[in-house]
Amino acid sequence: MGFQLILDGEEHDVAIVRRRPHLVLRIDGIEHEFSEIGGPGDGLHALKSGKHPIDFIRASDNERQIIRLGGRTFEVDHIDPFSEGMESGGNKDAVRSPMPGTVVSIQCKEGDTVVRGTPLVTIESMKLQTVLSAMREGTVAEILRVEGETFEKDAIIVMLEPETEKA
Amino acid sequence: MGDAGWSVGRLAERGHRMSNPLFNKVLVANRGEIACRIMRTLSQMGIPTVAIYHAAETKARHVQMADKAVEIYGETPVAAHLDMGQIIEIARNLEVDAIHPGYGFLSENANFAAAVADAGMTFIGPDAETIALMGDKISARNFAEKHNVAVAPSVMPTDDLDDFIEKAAGIGYPLLIKAAAGGGGKGMSIVREAAALVEAARVASSEAQRYFGDGRVYAETYVDHPRHIEVQVLGDGKGGAIHLFERECSVQRRFQKIIEEAPAPNLSAELRDEICTSATRLAAAANYKNAGTVEYILGADGRFFFLEMNTRLQVEHPVTEMITGIDLVHAQIEIAAGKGLPLPQSEVRTSGHAVECRICAENPEQDFMPETGVVRHLGVPEAEWLRFENALTHGQKITADFDPMLAKLVAHGPNRDAAIERSIAALGELALLGVKTNIDYLARLINHDAFRAAELHTGFIAQHRDDLAPKALNETERAQILAAAFLGFRQTRDLIVGTPEPHAAIGGWRN
Numbered sequence: 216m217g218f219q220l221i222l223d224g225e226e227h228d229v230a231i232v233r234r235r236p237h238l239v240l241r242i243d244g245i246e247h248e249f250s251e252i253g254g255p256g257d258g259l260h261a262l263k264s265g266k267h268p269i270d271f272i273r274a275s276d277n278e279r280q281i282i283r284l285g286g287r288t289f290e291v292d293h294i295d296p297f298s299e300g301m302e303s304g305g306n307k308d309a310v311r312s313p314m315p316g317t318v319v320s321i322q323c324k325e326g327d328t329v330v331r332g333t334p335l336v337t338i339e340s341m342k343l344q345t346v347l348s349a350m351r352e353g354t355v356a357e358i359l360r361v362e363g364e365t366f367e368k369d370a371i372i373v374m375l376e377p378e379t380e381k382a
Numbered sequence: 383m384g385d386a387g388w389s390v391g392r393l394a395e396r397g398h399r400m401s402n403p404l405f406n407k408v409l410v411a412n413r414g415e416i417a418c419r420i421m422r423t424l425s426q427m428g429i430p431t432v433a434i435y436h437a438a439e440t441k442a443r444h445v446q447m448a449d450k451a452v453e454i455y456g457e458t459p460v461a462a463h464l465d466m467g468q469i470i471e472i473a474r475n476l477e478v479d480a481i482h483p484g485y486g487f488l489s490e491n492a493n494f495a496a497a498v499a500d501a502g503m504t505f506i507g508p509d510a511e512t513i514a515l516m517g518d519k520i521s522a523r524n525f526a527e528k529h530n531v532a533v534a535p536s537v538m539p540t541d542d543l544d545d546f547i548e549k550a551a552g553i554g555y556p557l558l559i560k561a562a563a564g565g566g567g568k569g570m571s572i573v574r575e576a577a578a579l580v581e582a583a584r585v586a587s588s589e590a591q592r593y594f595g596d597g598r599v600y601a602e603t604y605v606d607h608p609r610h611i612e613v614q615v616l617g618d619g620k621g622g623a624i625h626l627f628e629r630e631c632s633v634q635r636r637f638q639k640i641i642e643e644a645p646a647p648n649l650s651a652e653l654r655d656e657i658c659t660s661a662t663r664l665a666a667a668a669n670y671k672n673a674g675t676v677e678y679i680l681g682a683d684g685r686f687f688f689l690e691m692n693t694r695l696q697v698e699h700p701v702t703e704m705i706t707g708i709d710l711v712h713a714q715i716e717i718a719a720g721k722g723l724p725l726p727q728s729e730v731r732t733s734g735h736a737v738e739c740r741i742c743a744e745n746p747e748q749d750f751m752p753e754t755g756v757v758r759h760l761g762v763p764e765a766e767w768l769r770f771e772n773a774l775t776h777g778q779k780i781t782a783d784f785d786p787m788l789a790k791l792v793a794h795g796p797n798r799d800a801a802i803e804r805s806i807a808a809l810g811e812l813a814l815l816g817v818k819t820n821i822d823y824l825a826r827l828i829n830h831d832a833f834r835a836a837e838l839h840t841g842f843i844a845q846h847r848d849d850l851a852p853k854a855l856n857e858t859e860r861a862q863i864l865a866a867a868f869l870g871f872r873q874t875r876d877l878i879v880g881t882p883e884p885h886a887a888i889g890g891w892r893n
Contacts, residue, residue, distance in 0.1 A: 218874065220864055227860070229868045234878055240868065242861045249865060255875050257759060262866055269862055273870045274758035274815035280867035281758065285859065286810035287822045287852070291867035314751040315782030340752060340782070343636075365458065365782055367754045 217241065219294040226294070308356070310347055310373040316340030317365045323373070327355045335373050336360070347372055403428040404719035405480045405504070409473045410434075410444070411494075412484030413463065415771045415789055416695070417444035420482050423711040432476055434469060436462040438783055443773035450476065459783045463487050466494045470501050480504035480718060482711075486785065489694040490517055506718040508671045508693045509619070515668065516691040520562055520600065526688040529667040531660045534679070534687040536602035547583050550601040551576060559583060561590030562598035570637060572604055603687075607839040608679040610634065611646050611686065613661035614702045616713055616723055619671030624727040625658045626706050629698055632838040633827065635750045640820065641827065642698035643737045644705050647798055647836035657686055662727070664691065673699075673714050682839075697740070697790070700769055704736035704794040734794055735801040739809065739824045741772075741789040743780045746823035747851070752786040754779075755817025763811035767794045767804055770812075780817045788819065798836070802828055826850050 217230030232239040238249045251268060253260025257275055261268040271284040278293045319337040323329065329349040336347045336358075353375040360372050408424050409432040410417045421431045421444065433448030436459035445451040452472045456462030464487060473481055481498050483489035489507065496510035507513070516522045520538060527533045537549040539562045550557055550573075557573040559582055573582045583599060591597035614626040630646035631639045645654070661676035675696050677689040699710045713724045743753045757778045762770050772789030780788065793808055795801035809825040827833060827850055832842070843850070855863070868874050 218868065218871075220867060222860065222863060222867075223855075227864050229864055231874075231877060238878060240865055242864050245857070245861070247861050247865065252869050252878070253866075255872075255879075256870070259761075260866070260869075262862060262869075264862070264865070271862070271866045272759060272761060272813045272815065273866055275870050276756065276758055276816055280870040281815040282863050282866045282870075283759075283813045283815060284863055284866060286825065288813075288815060288819070289863050289867075290818070291863065293871060313748075315754050316752075317782075367782060368752075 221292040221294060222289060307351075308353075308375045308377050309371040310335060310350065310375070311369050311371050312338055312340075312347060312366060313368070314340045314345075315366060315368045315370075316345075318360045318362050318372070319344060320362060321358060321360075322346075323355050323358065325355050325358060329353060329355060329375070338372070349375065351375070351378070353378065404715055404721070405429050407432060407449075407476065407478045408480045408482055408506070408715075409469070409476070409478040410448070410482050410484065411463070411469050411488055412482075412486070413439060413442065413444055414773045414784065415787075416484040416486075416697075418447055418773045419771055420484060420695075420711050421447050423709055423715070424482075427712065427715060429715070432473070432478055434463070434472065438781070441775060441778070443775055452476070460487075466491070466497055470497055470503075473498075473503060474501055478503060480506055480715075482506040482714070483694065485694050485697055490692070492517060504718050506672065506714050508617075508674065512668055512670055513693045516674075516693050518563065519560065519690060522690055523688065525668065526664055526691075529664055531664050531676075531688045532686060534602040534605070537600055539598035539600040541598065543583060543587060546599065546601070547580055550583065551579060553601070553603060556604035556606060557601050558604040559586045559599055559601045561586060561594055561596070562600055563590065563594035563596040573601075605679050605681040605685070605687070607682055607841065608632075609646070609681075609839055610639070610677065610689075611649070611657060611680045612675045612677040612692075612696070613658050614696075614699070614710070615661050615665040615670065615674050615676060616710075616717065617665045617668070617670030617672065617674065618717060618722050619669055621666050621669050622723055623662045623665035623670055624723055624725070624730060625662045625665075626702050626708060626710075626730055627732055628654060628658055629696075629701055630838060631698060632840050633833070633842050634840050635746075635843050639698065640740045640742070641737065641824065642701055642740075643735065643798070643801070644701040645732060645735065647838070653680075653684060653686075660688075664688075672717050673710055679840075697787070698738050700771060700790065700792045701736040701738045704769070704792060705732040705734060706730060707733070734796045735798040736792060736794045737798075737801045737805045737828070738790050738792045739805060739828070740787050740820075741791060741812070741814065741824070742820050743786045743788055743817045744820055745818050746820050750820070752782060753818040754781055756780065757814065758816030759813055760815075761811070761813035763808045765804070765808070768792065768808055774814070788814070788817075799834070802834060822852065823850065826852070 217228040220227050227243050230241045232241050238252055240247050247264050249264050251263035259272050261270050274281045280291045282289045316338045319339045321336050323335045330352045333349040334346045338345055356376045357374040407430045410420050424431050430449040433444045433451040434454045435445045438459045454462040456465055488494040492510040492514040495505045495513050498505040523533050535553050560570050571582045573579050586599045587597045609632045611628050613628045617623040628646050629642050629644045631642045633641040673695050675692040678686045680686040744750045745753055769792040793801050793804040795804050805828050806825055
């Protein structure tokens, strides 16, 4: 069984094939041998596959590795099959902000029935106002922010009632 | 890290250090990189510094750098930094005799400048009256026009929107509509045809009302493919003024600059002289005191129009410092202390070319939306031709509390090509991990043929959007990145080096 990593929004599969004499990884079905794997943890490391070592910088942030390689920075996320299951349930009901910002105004109240596209909250980020709307039909369960409140990227602003099985 | 070897103290060598400091204590009413940059010069001049900080930034670098740091309070960190009364009270209690406002926050607030003066302290900047004159786009424009500084054909605001629309239609298209009291792109729009005018005017007016409590809007001729050229001036407050040449600031996103350079490329000597002289004329006419910047738009036809005057130190002031060798903060402090201008116009010389890249926490692939994160790794290139202006610390949280600009990378070279090459190399070496930034985007931008050829205008980023997108990875690159990431997870690491062979094949994250 391999590990699922996400790079640039795409899922990739990485598995250990052999550890000795050199590490061999199967990456998206293709085997790569590494004669050097660099040290553990964050910082400057070198990887060697083939003749030339490749320098890179790595920093970890929970289930994310940030890699700077060839003058570019990449974020690689690990999909944890267990927590993913938990998340997807929550994700369906949470209206998140795609960027950090401030709540300008709230256009809904708890208990409101909404349809897909109903404006819920207006936020401002970088002098730009954006309306967050309902992503599906449902009922507003909770509004987690008040007007004027600031929040981080991906913060949950509004929760909808969990979807019930349609009879 | 960081404050690389550029001759920061060329002016400092001329004197005041150690002997008689020009001020006993200066409070820097700002934060981040600019507070650090100002304190660097103050320290070189032997002047003790006071920093202010909100609880959200207790470990910030400007707090560590200052001789004394005082906490300020407010509903939000920004509100604390805007609380004039509190800041003046702190200054008074600590027997501060001058306040440097930096840029942003209170730097262009005439009431603050007046309150500092009323409290018996020196505001390191122009008088409140000058700030007020230049702070209102309309009074600034009228003043410029009166003193023979070219302004674009325009319609003055009225409270009567219908009248405004009629007059605006009269000067032709394209038109730029702006909030009278505005700044930073708020309430601004371009109207290209008569049909769009009414709605654009209405939207601009309501945005202006909402942001500034002043719904007046005005319109002016919009110059297509304009360049943004600005002139650094210094005034002595008695009608004496010099310029330190111009900066090119055309590369912008969201109406905000991200790359600036000095001198402006592809500018004839005559035109450069004409623009710079008009800026000095304006500053002299206003009895301008301290450092200021006169902004212009320059059309492809060589016509240039006054945009506004910024009555403070600019974000991009280092490019001017690097080509003139003049420390602008040093000059500001000397002027504020009544020492006059640092040198006569005839002695202002430039050498080489400088490029500044603004490093921002943002995602260029998502319309430059701001990003948040934590500084997990910071690797800064160093060379005598580089300046990395920043206040970053390892583990620092990058939040939405403040502006997304994190740092500025400034490179100098004997000519523009060299400055570009050095910038590209430095951006490649600069590693700031833990928050998405525009570093790689800036490297692509500066490396673009049109940038190298100086085909610059304010729509550059939109025009070259496709070229500036990141190149797709090939299979080898992708495998390298994935392997490097894979080896970073503790769980996989354990599997590779720590566990007996059979277990490695079983794998799994939780066992």
